[in-house]
Amino acid sequence: MSVSFDFTDRVALVTGASGALGSAVCEAFADAGATVAAADVVAPDDEDAHLDTGDAIDFYEGDFTDEDDVARVVSEVVDDHGRFDYLANIAGTWRGGTPVAETDADTFDFLFDVNLKTAFLASKHALPHLRDGNGSIVSVSARSSLEGGEGDGLYRASKAGVRLLTETIAEEEKGEVRANAVMPSVIDTPANREMMPDADHEKWVAPADIAETILALCSDATGVTSGAAVPVYGES
Incomplete structure (x- = not known):
């Protein structure tokens, strides 16, 4: 059975849009008819970027660990498109290889900034606009955040924070904005x-x-789903 989505006349803001997953999310929304506001600190013409912009994808350069940048990008998206309906918090990264006792504090700051602070700031500034249309937020947590593990504990902790942030937003915005994590x-x-x-x-x-x-998770098919942490493990 095939599944298709129709997001015509809807606007999706995707963070981490130049990465492999972020660019795939942008493309999927665009293919489903949405207008996509693709946001990242890495521009599409960077050699490390995966994002291809087109008629349905507008790029907004911004550092989502910086609140002023987040506020500016969100304001620009609303000014350009009059609204937005979905926020996909894709920005994230991984660091590991050392136990907690040997990990630099800078690594802690980096992981929590990129994985958790970006999701917090994007959600904070998106929520007033998402409430207008009973919108939806989907954030990326991680399977490994469900338990401790050797060598990448700070990554796991930052992604556990994303899951708890998601559950909190779902509770606080009940009936107005749905929030889920993958x-x-x-x-x-x-x-x-x-x-x-x-x-x-x-x-x-x-x-x-x-x-x-x-x-x-953004579609009407999951209209009664909020606060969920959805496994997307495949066979791994």
Whole structure:
């Protein structure tokens, strides 16, 4: 059974849009008829960017760890499009390899800034606009955030924070804005393949498949779903 979505006349703001998952989410929204406001500190013409802009995708450069930048981008999106209906908090990163006792405080700051602070600031500034149309937020947590683990505890903690932030927004905005999270394990990206060349890549989940779940969580098909942490593990 195939599934399709129709987001015609809707506007989606996607953070981390130049990354492998963010660009897949932008493309999925655009293919479903939405206007996409793609936001990232990395511009599409950067050699590390995966994002292709087009008629349905407008790029907004901004650092979502900086509240002034977030406020500016959100204001520009509303000025340009008159509204927005969905926020996809995709911005995130991974760092690991050392136990807590040997990890620099700068690594803590970096992970919590990129993984959690971006989701907080984007949600904070998006919520007044999302309430106008009973909009939806979907954020990216992680399967590993469900338990402690050796060598990447700060990453896990930051992603656990994303899940708890999601649950909090769902409770506070009940009846006005839905908030859900997706929980990937290992995503099949070029960076992950380079980092783990000997892994079984066939078991990893493609960014496009996770993007479809994010669209489902924004759609009317999940109108009674809020505060959920949805597994998108595949076989990994």
